Amino acid sequence: MGMDALQVFPVSRAAADQRAGWAGRTGPGTCYRLYTESAYLNEMLPSPVPEIQRTNLGNVVLLLKSLKVENLLDFDFMDPPPQDNILNSMYQLWVLGALNNVGSLTDLGWKMVEFPLDPPLAKMLLMGEQLGCLDEVLTIVSMLSVPSVFFRPKDRAEESDAAREKFFIPESDHLTLYNVYQQWKQHQYRGDWCNDHFLHVKGLRKAREVRSQLLDILKTLKIPLTSSWPDTDIVRKAICSAYFHNSAKLKGVGEYVNCRNGMPCHLHPSSALYGMGCTPEYVVYHELILTTKEYMQCATAVEPQWMAELGPMFFSVKDSDTSLLEHKKRQKEEKTAMEDEMENLRKEQAEAEREEREKRAKQRQSVSTLGLPEGSSTYLRPERLGL
Structure with a gap:
């Protein structure tokens, strides 16, 4: 939802059983469960929802991108979070300027990785540097x-x-x-x-x-x-840049x-x-x-x-002098530019893969003919090896 909610939630069955195990651990004890059996069987989840599936993944995405993981949707998470969460976090990082249009880290993104902070707070710090109010933003x-x-x-x-x-x-x-x-x-x-x-x-x-x-x-x-103290407007502008x-x-x-x-x-x-x-x-x-x-x-x-x-x-x-048609035209141009950028990236990747394949094929060829006189067979007879 993009919102932190402190909601009362039933414990999972695994957590309830673990709590019941505390009764009688060091001496005779009885566990009283303050809920019905049907609530235990029907209302409680078998185990707690892993944290990675219910929190903002901005930091996780930023870290994986810095480790050169290109396709996050195919990444082998132990408890895979919903794809929507990953896409929302990537979208948030793109909005902040940490990712470019093709999903790679920008210069700002590489700097943001260095800070053990939520991406918006890291962006606020780096904007504080640009606007000249880093001391205030740091505090x-x-x-x-x-x-x-x-x-x-x-x-x-x-x-x-x-x-x-x-x-x-x-x-x-x-x-x-x-x-x-x-x-x-x-x-x-x-x-x-x-x-x-x-x-x-x-x-x-x-x-x-x-x-x-x-x-x-x-x-x-x-x-x-x-x-920049006492000019507070610059500090408010730095806060606005991140939020x-x-x-x-x-x-x-x-x-x-x-x-x-x-x-x-x-x-x-x-x-x-x-x-x-x-x-x-x-x-x-x-x-x-x-x-x-x-x-x-x-x-x-x-x-x-x-x-x-x-x-x-x-x-x-x-602007009062720009019409709706001009606005739509500008939006269309921006969209076309982004699509062109994606197409160019695909071509570059395909070219790089082709070069890599050719390079591997050449390497295999050179290994198979290594150290043999021209025209000779690749099969080595035993006496040739001194056996």
């Missing part, structure tokens, strides 16, 4: 790689909400996370400061660790650190619809944009989480022009 990516750092105890909810609001940067949750990290850094990474501001010190320390690891990778790739496929348009108060598939998305009450006063018309979000509603996690306001510039395969700014 944001590190903060997105750890669970939420905000702490909201039940008995002090109002207090913690007020503390969280102090960090808000109204147009972006991503920049709010950056602000939290910067404030913590200014206070010498102190744990007591985190407790006073309802922040998880463990999460922040983990984010600092991730940041230093990513910094080491950037150093090995010889990518220099650049900063324009997760963009949503305003529909009602705090309610959005996904620009591509029309899926309803809602701003979470804890989002910085929720209490902004005026809700932005276009936002991009990190991911959709399905709980009571489809909530956007980590949203940032963006300009529609950026979406057209960075995601031309989905969005375009309608």
